[in-house]
Amino acid sequence: MTLDAAGQTAASQPESAEREAVDTNTSKTVGKPFCDDAKMRMRNVNVFYGETQAIHDISLDIGCNEVVAMIGPSGCGKSTFLRCLNRMNDTIEDCRVEGELTLDGEPIYGQKVDVVPLRARVGMVFQKPNPFPKSIYENVAYGPKIHGIARRRAELDEIVENSLRRAGLWNEVKDRLDQPGTGLSGGQQQRLCIARAIAVSPEVILMDEPCSALDPIATARIEELINELRENYTIAIVTHSMQQAARVSQRTAYFHLGRLVEVNDTETVFTNPQHELTEAYITGRFG
Numbered sequence: 300m301t302l303d304a305a306g307q308t309a310a311s312q313p314e315s316a317e318r319e320a321v322d323t324n325t326s327k328t329v330g331k332p333f334c335d336d337a338k339m340r341m342r343n344v345n346v347f348y349g350e351t352q353a354i355h356d357i358s359l360d361i362g363c364n365e366v367v368a369m370i371g372p373s374g375c376g377k378s379t380f381l382r383c384l385n386r387m388n389d390t391i392e393d394c395r396v397e398g399e400l401t402l403d404g405e406p407i408y409g410q411k412v413d414v415v416p417l418r419a420r421v422g423m424v425f426q427k428p429n430p431f432p433k434s435i436y437e438n439v440a441y442g443p444k445i446h447g448i449a450r451r452r453a454e455l456d457e458i459v460e461n462s463l464r465r466a467g468l469w470n471e472v473k474d475r476l477d478q479p480g481t482g483l484s485g486g487q488q489q490r491l492c493i494a495r496a497i498a499v500s501p502e503v504i505l506m507d508e509p510c511s512a513l514d515p516i517a518t519a520r521i522e523e524l525i526n527e528l529r530e531n532y533t534i535a536i537v538t539h540s541m542q543q544a545a546r547v548s549q550r551t552a553y554f555h556l557g558r559l560v561e562v563n564d565t566e567t568v569f570t571n572p573q574h575e576l577t578e579a580y581i582t583g584r585f586g
């Protein structure tokens with residue numbers, strides 16, 4: 300299907316046996332890019348680094364309490380698009396974002412939008428665990444303090460414990476909260492970063508290859524956690540692992556050369572892709 304100018308056209312599903320002809324120079328997205336219960340709506344998004352366009356006319360919804368996986372070959376724009384969702388691209392000097400992006404119907408971009416509370420509502424977990432050079436306790440308490448969510452020690456203690464519990468780390472660290480976060484294992488550090496994101500009560504969590512620096516056991520723990528977190532949060536995850544996308548997400552978005560080629564239920568993407576490019580990628584013919 301082709302998106303109209305406002306990106307509002309409902310997607311029609313191609314017959315399962317038929318696949319869209321490959322045309323990487325158009326903005327056609329096949330599948331179901333929109334949801335009835337969208338938490339975030341992105342319409343006709345273009346992103347430029349200086350003169351170079353990295354994202355071409357992407358429209359996509361991220362629904363409430365769902366995990367959307369973003370997959371595609373290296374350099375196809377997954378991280379660039381993800382970073383648009385909480386304006387992390389603002390930190391890149393020559394990066395320009397165009398299009399309509401909303402959170403609960405409110406614009407994300409615009410002069411009146413304060414990015415500090417926005418980034419508390421739309422938190423981010425990065426590829427490499429990046430705890431602050433502070434104690435485990437302070438790593439989690441820092442956000443609630445600076446956002447004025449809690450000031451008294453008892454309130455902070457409660458937030459720290461709840462966040463660490465939700466991140467599945469409490470039992471491992473409860474007796475050494477005053478020790479440096481950087482002294483934890485890689486997997487524990489990543490769960491600490493997730494606890495830190497959760498501590499400011501986000502509504503959306505963006506994850507950019509959160510397991511790429513972790514071993515299979517730590518990865519399995521994070522994936523389990525993502526499944527649990529979905530009950531309370533909306534999650535968008537960039538991953539190089541198709542197995543991971545299949546395990547943790549309800550919808551999968553396939554990117555190619557800065558375009559959104561296909562979005563569908565994860566099962567459809569991996570068992571019956573509707574676009575030739577998606578099929579080529581998931582069957583390992585390129586990527």
Ligand SMILES: Nc1ncnc2c1ncn2[C@@H]1O[C@H](COP(=O)(O)OP(=O)(O)OP(=O)(O)O)[C@@H](O)[C@H]1O
Pocket residue numbers: 348353371372373374375376377378379380391
């Ligand atoms: N800070 C930057 N300045 C200039 N160009 C950039 C910058 N970051 C990314 N790009 C370019 O934008 C395009 C998309 O990159 P991006 O990192 O978003 O892709 P990706 O799909 O996340 O890649 P990977 O899977 O390798 O992380 C690439 O051509 C990349 O070179």
